[in-house]
Amino acid sequence: MTLKALLKLTTAIGAYSLLAGCASVYQANQFDGFEKEITQGDLVKATNDAVDQADVDTKTGKPTDLLWTLQAGSLLRMEKDYKRSTEFFDASEDMMYKEDTKNASVSAASQVGSVLVNDTILPYKQTHFDGIMANTYKAMNFSALNDINNARIEWNRVDDRQRRAVEEYSKQIAEKKEQAEAERKKLAAQKTSGPAPDINASVKQSNAILARQGIDMNTWKPYAGYVNPFTTYMHGLYFLQNAQDRSDYQRAYESLKRAYALTGNKTVKADMDIARQVVNGFPPKKIRPRVWVIFENGLSAEKDEFRIDLPIVLSKQKIIYTGIALPKLVERQRAYQNLDVDGVKTTVVGDMDKIIKAEFKEEFTYILIKELARATLKTYAQQRMNKTNPTAGALMTAYQLATTSADIRSWTTLPKEFQVARIKRPANGSITLSAPGMIEPLNVEINKDSQFNIVYVKAVSAQQTPSIEIISI
Amino acid sequence: MIKKFIKPAVVACVMTLMAGCATQTTYVDPAQDKTVVMGLDYKDFNSAAKQAVTGIAKSPLMVHPQMAQGARYVISVSPIVNDTTQRIDTDQLTKKMRSELLKTGRFITTTAVTANGPEDAMTEKVRKLSSSKLINQATVKKNGTVIAPDFNLTGKIIQRNNKVDRNTQQVDYYFQLTLTNLEKGLAYYEDSIQIIKRGSNKSVSW
Numbered sequence: 001m002t003l004k005a006l007l008k009l010t011t012a013i014g015a016y017s018l019l020a021g022c023a024s025v026y027q028a029n030q031f032d033g034f035e036k037e038i039t040q041g042d043l044v045k046a047t048n049d050a051v052d053q054a055d056v057d058t059k060t061g062k063p064t065d066l067l068w069t070l071q072a073g074s075l076l077r078m079e080k081d082y083k084r085s086t087e088f089f090d091a092s093e094d095m096m097y098k099e100d101t102k103n104a105s106v107s108a109a110s111q112v113g114s115v116l117v118n119d120t121i122l123p124y125k126q127t128h129f130d131g132i133m134a135n136t137y138k139a140m141n142f143s144a145l146n147d148i149n150n151a152r153i154e155w156n157r158v159d160d161r162q163r164r165a166v167e168e169y170s171k172q173i174a175e176k177k178e179q180a181e182a183e184r185k186k187l188a189a190q191k192t193s194g195p196a197p198d199i200n201a202s203v204k205q206s207n208a209i210l211a212r213q214g215i216d217m218n219t220w221k222p223y224a225g226y227v228n229p230f231t232t233y234m235h236g237l238y239f240l241q242n243a244q245d246r247s248d249y250q251r252a253y254e255s256l257k258r259a260y261a262l263t264g265n266k267t268v269k270a271d272m273d274i275a276r277q278v279v280n281g282f283p284p285k286k287i288r289p290r291v292w293v294i295f296e297n298g299l300s301a302e303k304d305e306f307r308i309d310l311p312i313v314l315s316k317q318k319i320i321y322t323g324i325a326l327p328k329l330v331e332r333q334r335a336y337q338n339l340d341v342d343g344v345k346t347t348v349v350g351d352m353d354k355i356i357k358a359e360f361k362e363e364f365t366y367i368l369i370k371e372l373a374r375a376t377l378k379t380y381a382q383q384r385m386n387k388t389n390p391t392a393g394a395l396m397t398a399y400q401l402a403t404t405s406a407d408i409r410s411w412t413t414l415p416k417e418f419q420v421a422r423i424k425r426p427a428n429g430s431i432t433l434s435a436p437g438m439i440e441p442l443n444v445e446i447n448k449d450s451q452f453n454i455v456y457v458k459a460v461s462a463q464q465t466p467s468i469e470i471i472s473i
Numbered sequence: 474m475i476k477k478f479i480k481p482a483v484v485a486c487v488m489t490l491m492a493g494c495a496t497q498t499t500y501v502d503p504a505q506d507k508t509v510v511m512g513l514d515y516k517d518f519n520s521a522a523k524q525a526v527t528g529i530a531k532s533p534l535m536v537h538p539q540m541a542q543g544a545r546y547v548i549s550v551s552p553i554v555n556d557t558t559q560r561i562d563t564d565q566l567t568k569k570m571r572s573e574l575l576k577t578g579r580f581i582t583t584t585a586v587t588a589n590g591p592e593d594a595m596t597e598k599v600r601k602l603s604s605s606k607l608i609n610q611a612t613v614k615k616n617g618t619v620i621a622p623d624f625n626l627t628g629k630i631i632q633r634n635n636k637v638d639r640n641t642q643q644v645d646y647y648f649q650l651t652l653t654n655l656e657k658g659l660a661y662y663e664d665s666i667q668i669i670k671r672g673s674n675k676s677v678s679w
Binding site: 131 | 557632
């Protein structure tokens, strides 16, 4: 290798290492600082940070970073800035659409780059539950503003996203397999002589090691049909409370029935029974006035990076253990076990962690294959260079170290779970929320003339006063 | 190795060049417009309104007994419920229907009464001028002259999405319309006009 070629290689490696290293470190710092702000109750700062990270285009006024747009949308909602929250979620939907319909050649070019570096340099690709929750929150935003017509549109979108999720899961699993096969072929093509590296053997051996390390996802099961039961429940509740005709009550009943089948929650069953009675002719105006308390509890599982030595099967005779960075899910705390609403306890109507785990589990096999392929490529390059030029080999080792990093991006402001309780509307229009560990009970004034009231509570941690919104119908 | 870096760079350059060629703004002749979108656009509203009014006009139940003497049925048009996934203004449909109903020469629509309040609040407001010193009282419209509607038109646009195959989805829109005889409380006209579209299944249809 000439000095000029070595210089070029050094520059390229340096630039890529810097890019990857910066992206990974930046990513870790971003999430750490942001989480501290949320858990310590500095919501204003957290919101401003999220809005900054969402990278609003000064010409269009629209955010451009999908993940941080979602984070900002949910925080703006917590701060009751519903209009702006919806604007952010609207922009997030536009970005999701662009990501879904991205030109294949652009996507392929990004993938080429990411194989050489790591996934942190790729744009954030939304999960199914991201889309479903964005529309759920938008529907709630519109309801909070008494705009039931636009809320209906968002619930219809939720319906369609849930339908698509089932189809997409099976499609994506097939696509991921195809992509994994393509990675394997690409890898085989790297070897000019002798047997190709056996990625399947690498994956098989790695899975056994990961299971021994406690990374076992076999017990993670999705809700049937990959449905988010909280969203389905709220969909049913919306149509029960805002029905314009008989078919709306039928829709309410179908959604509540489905949510009950998924969760076995007694409050959901009681709501389902009301919907059934109305479908069978009970006059809606005679439904007794009630108050629903919806409780967003704690923070959802987030991704963290872990590094592990996994086998790269270069040939039957040659197996090298190399450091690989993978994402793992780390559960976070509930704020409270549950809320007490004038003597009635809230119970779980949707486990967000379960939903996140199910999607992560489907994704993980592909991430593992991709990481092993990436490590194999880099190990190969390093070995080849070592033979011909030890300096270049050493540089390649440094490059491999610097670029080994897992993609740990996820929507971290989602709750760990959703709970619900329902009580009769109190005559004095006041309800009290309490919980073991809550600094002091909260008195909430509802509209005592409304047939239905929803008290929406979000508590990130026990150290903070929960945020509360009231929707009166 | 450098070769591998060149590929994404070339793709990036091509993309930049393409981005530079922005689409020019042009006029569209609605009669010649063949562009189809997955959502609902003006062509769909025009088509649904025309189909509905043709159906109403054809119905023997909608012939006024004194039509030969110039009598016309008065129809109120209530807001149409948007039960789709798109933020559309259903007034696009109701306005078109009002205009098509008037064009038949057999129906008149009222702007003074609809289920959600008047289309035009002035019919009521001008009567409040009877206490104004500014206004010539002889020109103030009298009470008891506004015509009550004979029929009311209500409706809903619903949407159903389905996968056709891996790459194609189908979106069915149903314009469900009902014309109620307000004296008898009976539906004199009902229809469900379908607009079906097929397109890419890569993403959502809105």
